[in-house]
Amino acid sequence: MVAQDLTARDSIGRDQKLLVRDLSVVFTRRRGGTVAAVEKLSLGVRDEEFVSIVGPSGCGKSTLLRIIAGLIRPSAGEVFVDARPVEGPGADRGMVFQSYTLFPWLTVQGNVEFGLKLRGQPAGERAQAARRYIELVGLQGTEPAYPKELSGGMQQRVAIARALANDPSILLMDEPFGALDAQTRAIMQELLLRVWEQTHKTVLFVTHDIDEAVLLSDRIYVMTARPGRIKGEMAVALPRPREVGVMDTPAFIAIRQQIHGLIREETLRVLGDERVRPHPPGA
Amino acid sequence: MRQGRPGLLARFSEVLRPHEPISRSAYLAGGVASVAGFLVLWAILTYGGFVTPLFLPSPSDIVRAAAALIADGSLLTHTTASVTVIVTGWALAVVLAVPLGILMGTLKFVEAILEPIVDFVRYLPVSAMIPLLILYIGIGVSQKVAVIFIGTFFQLILLVADVSANVPKDLLDSSYTLGAKRWDVFRRVLLPATLPGVMDNLRITMGWAWTYLIVAELVAADRGLGYMILDAGRGLFTDRIFVGLFTIGLLGFVFDFVFKRMHRLLLPWSPRI
Numbered sequence: 156m157v158a159q160d161l162t163a164r165d166s167i168g169r170d171q172k173l174l175v176r177d178l179s180v181v182f183t184r185r186r187g188g189t190v191a192a193v194e195k196l197s198l199g200v201r202d203e204e205f206v207s208i209v210g211p212s213g214c215g216k217s218t219l220l221r222i223i224a225g226l227i228r229p230s231a232g233e234v235f236v237d238a239r240p241v242e243g244p245g246a247d248r249g250m251v252f253q254s255y256t257l258f259p260w261l262t263v264q265g266n267v268e269f270g271l272k273l274r275g276q277p278a279g280e281r282a283q284a285a286r287r288y289i290e291l292v293g294l295q296g297t298e299p300a301y302p303k304e305l306s307g308g309m310q311q312r313v314a315i316a317r318a319l320a321n322d323p324s325i326l327l328m329d330e331p332f333g334a335l336d337a338q339t340r341a342i343m344q345e346l347l348l349r350v351w352e353q354t355h356k357t358v359l360f361v362t363h364d365i366d367e368a369v370l371l372s373d374r375i376y377v378m379t380a381r382p383g384r385i386k387g388e389m390a391v392a393l394p395r396p397r398e399v400g401v402m403d404t405p406a407f408i409a410i411r412q413q414i415h416g417l418i419r420e421e422t423l424r425v426l427g428d429e430r431v432r433p434h435p436p437g438a
Numbered sequence: 439m440r441q442g443r444p445g446l447l448a449r450f451s452e453v454l455r456p457h458e459p460i461s462r463s464a465y466l467a468g469g470v471a472s473v474a475g476f477l478v479l480w481a482i483l484t485y486g487g488f489v490t491p492l493f494l495p496s497p498s499d500i501v502r503a504a505a506a507l508i509a510d511g512s513l514l515t516h517t518t519a520s521v522t523v524i525v526t527g528w529a530l531a532v533v534l535a536v537p538l539g540i541l542m543g544t545l546k547f548v549e550a551i552l553e554p555i556v557d558f559v560r561y562l563p564v565s566a567m568i569p570l571l572i573l574y575i576g577i578g579v580s581q582k583v584a585v586i587f588i589g590t591f592f593q594l595i596l597l598v599a600d601v602s603a604n605v606p607k608d609l610l611d612s613s614y615t616l617g618a619k620r621w622d623v624f625r626r627v628l629l630p631a632t633l634p635g636v637m638d639n640l641r642i643t644m645g646w647a648w649t650y651l652i653v654a655e656l657v658a659a660d661r662g663l664g665y666m667i668l669d670a671g672r673g674l675f676t677d678r679i680f681v682g683l684f685t686i687g688l689l690g691f692v693f694d695f696v697f698k699r700m701h702r703l704l705l706p707w708s709p710r711i
Contacts, residue, residue, distance in 0.1 A: 226611050246617030256612040260630040260707045270616035273626075301707040314612075321616055 172357045173200040173325050178232030180218055191382035192218050198376055198385060200359050205351055207360040207368035210378030211422050216361040220329045224250050237324050246270055249323035253330040255310045257302040263313050264298040270321035288316040291350055308339040325357045344370055345399055352396045365414050369407055377417045380425040387417050495677040503677035519661040523654055527586025528647040535591050539598025540632055560592035565653045577658035585654040590643045601635030634708040641697035648690055
C-alpha cells in the first residue's frame with residue numbers, strides 16, 4: 156500500500172511550518188443571506204514538504220490559499236506560519252497566482268527583484284539574487300524583456316522566480332498552470348519538480364488536476380464540495396527525485412485512483428444525481 | 439485561393455472582410471483616396487462655379503487668405519493665444535483629475551465622496567456656466583482657461599477612475615505577497631499600472647479641450663483662433679473662417695501625433711503599443 160489514509164488531526168503537530176486550525180469562511184451575499192465557503196477546516200504543512208490540495212471546483216481551495224496569504228480574513232479559526240499567527244499579507248508567504256501577475260512595466264529582472272527592492276536590499280545583491288532565480292527557472296537571457304514579450308508559460312516561470320527570490324517560509328501556488336495549454340503545463344510540472352529538488356521549499360499547491368498533484372506532492376489533501384472541509388488525506392510515497400515517467404507506474408496509478416474516487420464521491424454528492432452509475436472498480 | 443493576379447473586384451472584396459487586417463499599401467491607398475477625393479470635389483464645386491465663394495471659397499482663396507494672415511503675424515498670435523489657453527486649462531485639469539481619478543477608482547470611500555458631484559457637474563453645459571465664470575473671475579485669460587478646465591476636468595476624472603478600477607486585483611495581491619505595504623501598492627503598483635490608460639485619456643481629453651475653444655473665446659476675447667473665426671464670421675470673410683478651421687484641425691493632428699509618440703517613447707512596456 157503506497158498511500159495511507161490519515162486523519163487531518165493526526166498529522167498536525169508542533170513541527171508544522173504552516174498550521175491551519177478550525178478555519179471557517181462565511182461570505183455575505185449581496186441580497187442578504189450567507190454562504191459558508193470553508194467550514195472548520197484544519198491542515199498542516201511540515202518544513203520542506205510539498206503539499207497539494209485538490210477538490211471539486213468551487214470548494215474554496217483558492218479562498219483557503221488567500222486566507223493563508225493574509226489577503227482575506229477568515230470568519231473564524233487561526234492560521235500560523237512558523238508558529239506566528241497570520242494577521243495580514245507578508246513576504247514570508249510568497250504566492251503564485253493562476254492569472255498572469257507580472258508587473259508589465261518591469262523587465263523580467265525588475266519583476267524578480269521587486270520583493271528584494273521593497274526590503275531595501277542593495278542593488279548589487281538584488282541583481283545577483285535575481286539572476287540566480289532566473290537561471291533556476293531556465294530563463295537566463297530574458298532579463299531585459301518585458302512581460303508582454305513572454306509566452307504564458309514563461310511568465311509563470313518568472314512569477315515562480317519572483318516568489319522564490321523573496322525566500323518565503325512557504326510558497327503558496329494557486330493553480331499556477333491552470334491557464335496554460337496541456338503541453339506547456341507538462342513542461343512546467345517538470346520544471347517545478349526540478350526547482351523543488353534544488354530548493355526544497357515548503358509548498359502548498361492548489362489544483363484540480365489529480366495527476367499534477369500526485370506527481371508533485373509529498374502529501375495531498377482532498378477537499379469536500381462547498382462548504383470546503385478536508386475529506387481525506389494521502390501520503391504520496393513515490394521516491395524522489397521524481398521524473399515524469401513515474402506517472403506510468405502502478406504505484407502512481409493506485410494513488411490517483413483513490414483520490415479520483417474521493418473527488419468523484421464529492422462531485423456526485425453535490426450533483427445529487429442517482430442516475431450517474433457508480434464508479435466501476437478498477438476503471 | 440485562386441492563382442495569378444486577382445481582379446479589381448476580388449481585391450476590393452479582400453479588403454472588406456470584417457476585422458481582418460489589410461496590407462499597408464491598401465491602407466495607405468484608402469487614406470490618399472479619401473483626401474484626394476475631398477480635394478477634387480472641393481475644386482469642382484468652387485472652380486466650376488457651382489457654389490458661391492461666400493459659402494465655400496476655393497482652395498486658392500484659402501491659401502491666399504492664409505498667406506496674408508501668416509504674413510501680418512496675426513495667425514501666429516491667434517494660434518499662440520489659443521494653444522496657451524487650451525494647454526493651461528487642460529494641464530490644470532490633468533494635475534488635479536489624474537490623482538483624484540486614481541483615488542476614486544481605487545478607494546470606494548473616495549468614490550462615494552466624489553461620484554455624486556462629478557456625475558452632476560459633468561452634465562452641465564460649459565457654456566451655461568459662462569455668466570457665473572464672468573461673475574467670479576472676470577473676463578480675462580483666466581476665464582478662458584477656466585472654461586477649458588471645467589470642460590475637461592470632470593470627464594477626465596471619470597476616465598482615470600475607470601482606468602484605475604480596472605487594474606487587476608491579482609496584481610495588487612501579488613505585490614502584497616511580495617511584502618508591499620499599502621503605500622508601496624499605490625506608488626509601485628497602482629500608479630505605473632494606470633499609466634498607459636491615463637496616457638490614452640490625456641490624448642482624448644486634449645482633443646475635447648479643443649472643441650471648447652469657441653466657447654472659451656466667446657467672451658471679451660481679442661485674440662485666439664476661436665475669436666478669429668467668430669470675427670471673420672461677422673465680416674463674412676468665409677476664407678478666414680476656413681483658415682481658422684484648418685489650423686485647428688492641423689494642430690489637433692500634431693497633438694495627437696505627439697501623444698502617440700510619447701506613449702511609445704515613455705511606456706515601451708505598454709501592452710497598447
